Amino acid sequence: MLAVFGHLNPDTDAISAAMVYARLLTRQGTEAQAYRLGEPNFETAYVLRELGLEAPPLLTELPAGSKVALVDHNESAQSLPGLSELDVTRVVDHHKLGDLTTTSTPYLRFEPVGCTGTILLALHREAGLSVDPQDAKLMLSAILSDTLHFRSPTTTPQDREAVAFLAPIAGVEDVEAYALAMFAAKSDLGDTPAETLLRMDYKVFPFGDAAQPQHWGLGVIETTNPAYVFGRQQELLTAMDQVKADDSLSGVLLSVVDILNETNRTLVLGATEAKVLREAFGVEAEGQVADLGARISRKKQIVPTLEKYFTPEA
Amino acid sequence: MLAVFGHLNPDTDAISAAMVYARLLTRQGTEAQAYRLGEPNFETAYVLRELGLEAPPLLTELPAGSKVALVDHNESAQSLPGLSELDVTRVVDHHKLGDLTTTSTPYLRFEPVGCTGTILLALHREAGLSVDPQDAKLMLSAILSDTLHFRSPTTTPQDREAVAFLAPIAGVEDVEAYALAMFAAKSDLGDTPAETLLRMDYKVFPFGDAAQPQHWGLGVIETTNPAYVFGRQQELLTAMDQVKADDSLSGVLLSVVDILNETNRTLVLGATEAKVLREAFGVEAEGQVADLGARISRKKQIVPTLEKYFTPEA
Incomplete structure (x- = not known):
């Protein structure tokens, strides 16, 4: 079977x-x-x-x-x-x-x-x-x-x-x-725990040197109700911090994709993530949120940019 | 383009x-x-x-x-x-x-x-x-x-x-x-140099630990006239020795496949190759030739056996 x-x-x-x-x-x-x-x-x-x-x-x-x-x-x-x-x-x-x-x-x-x-x-x-x-x-x-x-x-x-x-x-x-x-x-998230929200559409990617890659956790919440998600911003950042430590990750990002307006605002945990967003995407985080504009596809618009950033010769 | x-x-x-x-x-x-x-x-x-x-x-x-x-x-x-x-x-x-x-x-x-x-x-x-x-x-x-x-x-x-x-x-x-x-x-090999014969249908495979594999060169001569090939056995062994040194290989094998009788007799360069044929295939080389019987497919009958031999846990 x-x-x-x-x-x-x-x-x-x-x-x-x-x-x-x-x-x-x-x-x-x-x-x-x-x-x-x-x-x-x-x-x-x-x-x-x-x-x-x-x-x-x-x-x-x-x-x-x-x-x-x-x-x-x-x-x-x-x-x-x-x-x-x-x-x-x-x-x-x-x-x-x-x-x-x-x-x-x-x-x-x-x-x-x-x-x-x-x-x-x-x-x-x-x-x-x-x-x-x-x-x-x-x-x-x-x-x-x-x-x-x-x-x-x-x-x-x-x-x-x-x-x-x-x-x-x-x-x-x-x-x-x-x-x-x-x-x-999908947007009716109710009292779902913050870590569950983070991990709901979440993938870990190896970047950089294939022999010794650094691992980033990239979560996405696609929602018709982004206000609800940002209402739980502090909880989500705490969950991101915990996951980063538990899973020995180099960075964690959580993109909140507004399905109907086709925009991406991404939660930025700390200085490492802010630096990468600045250098890879040319986007400056304000507070702990980076406006990634119309980059709503992790596969097409986030991962390839990070891949190029971490492996510049490729 | x-x-x-x-x-x-x-x-x-x-x-x-x-x-x-x-x-x-x-x-x-x-x-x-x-x-x-x-x-x-x-x-x-x-x-x-x-x-x-x-x-x-x-x-x-x-x-x-x-x-x-x-x-x-x-x-x-x-x-x-x-x-x-x-x-x-x-x-x-x-x-x-x-x-x-x-x-x-x-x-x-x-x-x-x-x-x-x-x-x-x-x-x-x-x-x-x-x-x-x-x-x-x-x-x-x-x-x-x-x-x-x-x-x-x-x-x-x-x-x-x-x-x-x-x-x-x-x-x-x-x-x-x-x-x-x-x-x-394909069998009309004429005065083709021995190294050309060796490399005509020749592939290098990494075996064992993916991070530090050992590389083996596996050549095949499919022919309706194996007697011609074995008539050039010493030349071919010399070419195998040279290729092994030039390409820093762990081993080199050259299988002479008799197309019409569907048999494989393989040239065995030295003790390393003889040991692997003995332990992986249970075949003892006689002189510098190992009779691999009906194993005429490198892909289906040679490479998988070597892969298992070099990576026993897989």
Whole structure:
């Protein structure tokens, strides 16, 4: 049985891609089981509730040598602990290629599109397989989530085309209304502890010298209600400080992305982070907030800039 | 202009895949130019002569940051020097994933099939593009070469299906006769210098601790005339000794694969190589030749065993 999972701190794409890909592989004769590596966020919980589905089971470890398929990620820092001891036979992803290696030829399918769901739809079509309403809604939701309904610069024509194809199958008549309901669910953060908020959409990246990288924790809160998040600024900064110490990180940033206005204001923990934002982005923090303007995509607009900054020769 | 190339010491797949993929990308709107990283072997020269084609131009370096597409390989040790400074935007390959990393999302298409040509045919079909006779013969030749016309254990049903599809388009009525002509051309080694013979189908692999790997050079001579090769055994051993010293390798092996009888007798340079063959394969060298039986695939039957031997915990 092949275990299929997305990244730690799963988002809607990480969970729905695991569910859809496990089902596709099983239909194609490779028995597969979807897992998640963490709690679904409020947006994903909304999508699953709409579909009357349970989240896939939580996975925390696997015996060395187990066969796995990765979706929506490939770097060990974002995956199941001990990934290098597992047998990665398949990856479907839309991120840069990190530290993954394999011992035999894998099936790899990476495309520079906005969402894993867009690639999974292509896999169905290439195989001549129909898409049922449930899988259609999972892929549709993932694409709307990852591209912020086409607001993100990660959006490609393939993502738009996939949404146009999937919406009627999924029975979603008003795509914008559905996207806004997803974003509202995601923004309804209630009394979620500050550290949970920080870690909800949070990835650790190695930067600089590959042999001795420094690790940065980069969190994002995409919300239709940034005022709520900034109302908890002090709590969040305390949580960032704690995570930085606990995880021996060189820096921690938390970007608060206003979905509807397409802006990014980022919480800046201390002098290290302020220096990097100044030198890499030319942005001066005011108080503990840096206005990163329209840089709303961590993948396209934050990580590449930091990568260049920390590895100037690349 | 995207530069497309296969591995160093190119074989028929490395060169034909570069030619076919560059043409496919150009047809799809991405201007691309095929290159080779070394001299075509006698088999590839035969295929190109049959088609009345020149080999693509030789590439020895590119400026840092140049956009490239890799075919039929992905490890830096088998690629253009300075690969880590290039911008790898695409890879089509059927080998294990090595040390490749990228700075943005690449297009990756890896499949566990016998030949890159088989994957390239799938890309044409998925794009709804016709295959012209020239491209068909290039892909067909590559598949016959890589799979030794289905004799190799790397052969998959997709490779067989691709040959059945391509042969009529390529105008090849008797596939076995064409394959034998290719193999005969490859075996007509004449007065090729011993070092050239060694390096003709030769790859360097890092084994063991990823931070401080030891490098082994693994050459293969696939031939219908092994007696000719063993007639030059002393010369070849001298060349192996020289290459081992020049390239600071931990070991060098040269496997002489008898295509028609599907056997592998491997030249063993010294005590280090003999020890590894004994402990990894359970085979005792006699004189300086080890009988590796039916292990005719470096990829499937030699490299994985060495990998396990040098990294026992994996």
